Amino acid sequence: MRVVAVAGAKGGVGKTALAVNLAMLSSRAGNRTLLWDLDPQAAATHCYRLKAKVKGGAPRLLGGKRDLETYIRKTDYKKLHVIPSDKTFRAAEMVLSTRRWPEKAIRKLVRPLAGSYDVVIMDCPPGLGVVAEAVVTASDLLVVPVIPAPLSIRSLDQLSDFVEEHRDGLPTLAVLSMVDRRKVLHRQMIESVKGDRRFALSVVPLSSSVERMGLEQVPAVIASPQNLSAKSFRQLWGEIEDRLDL
Ligand SMILES: Nc1ncnc2c1ncn2[C@@H]1O[C@H](COP(=O)(O)OP(=O)(O)O)[C@@H](O)[C@H]1O
Ligand SMILES: [Mg+2]
Numbered sequence: 001m002r003v004v005a006v007a008g009a010k011g012g013v014g015k016t017a018l019a020v021n022l023a024m025l026s027s028r029a030g031n032r033t034l035l036w037d038l039d040p041q042a043a044a045t046h047c048y049r050l051k052a053k054v055k056g057g058a059p060r061l062l063g064g065k066r067d068l069e070t071y072i073r074k075t076d077y078k079k080l081h082v083i084p085s086d087k088t089f090r091a092a093e094m095v096l097s098t099r100r101w102p103e104k105a106i107r108k109l110v111r112p113l114a115g116s117y118d119v120v121i122m123d124c125p126p127g128l129g130v131v132a133e134a135v136v137t138a139s140d141l142l143v144v145p146v147i148p149a150p151l152s153i154r155s156l157d158q159l160s161d162f163v164e165e166h167r168d169g170l171p172t173l174a175v176l177s178m179v180d181r182r183k184v185l186h187r188q189m190i191e192s193v194k195g196d197r198r199f200a201l202s203v204v205p206l207s208s209s210v211e212r213m214g215l216e217q218v219p220a221v222i223a224s225p226q227n228l229s230a231k232s233f234r235q236l237w238g239e240i241e242d243r244l245d246l
Contacts, residue, residue: 011126014177019123027080031118057088107138145177148189
């Protein structure tokens with residue numbers, strides 16, 4: 001089992017869009033895949049037409065008293081299951097903080113699933129707090145969408161420091177996200193990260209097919225497979241497969 005976290009300090013940068021599509025591509029590649037929604041906005045849950053309702057909420061799920069397995073839901077797609085989130089996950093930081101070993105809590109929850117899934121993808125809330133610590137502790141790869149703006153590179157440096165502190169050596173893959181090639185600055189950013197080994201070769205374009213996921217509740221790679229964004233998600237999944245030795 002490989003655990004991939006889509007995470008980072010910032011919100012609104014395309015984490016959920018990535019997590020939803022990568023999970024679909026993983027399952028289509030034949031991997032038994034689990035998408036774990038940890039964000040109180042529950043957008044990944046919504047994209048897979050599931051109800052944003054967790055029995056007992058974050059306190060019970062993250063409290064670790066019940067097997068994670070009991071929260072798993074089937075989707076409309078083969079080999080793809082989801083653990084939904086709901087608004088109680090707003091308190092996730094607090095809930096984890098009350099545990100004895102907060103940073104180990106998520107790893108402890110996913111470990112028993114090793115025989116049932118090949119790939120687990122976590123869609124994380126923004127932030128570099130206790131939840132992020134627990135996420136990096138549990139992960140084999142961190143995928144970090146970065147919007148093409150000079151300040152985003154700074155925030156990626158901060159994330160690298162965070163990883164070094166909490167999980168030194170964890171492979172991290174930054175991905176330029178919501179790229180509009182009509183913009184000079186965006187083209188410059190693509191050039192400037194070439195050769196920066198932290199970055200994926202694939203770049204996710206700004207695309208209305210990704211925006212429509214919220215409305216149609218179908219992952220972009222399924223709804224518009226010919227679209228440029230779908231192509232970039234497939235390329236990115238290929239890069240991730242390589243990094244994970246899948
Ligand atoms: N590549 C993209 N092209 C166009 N819109 C996007 C793209 N990626 C994300 N969005 C839109 O931007 C908003 C934030 O994306 P989301 O994936 O929810 O970010 P995050 O999970 O980092 O908060 C959503 O409305 C989403 O539909
Ligand atoms: Mg999100």
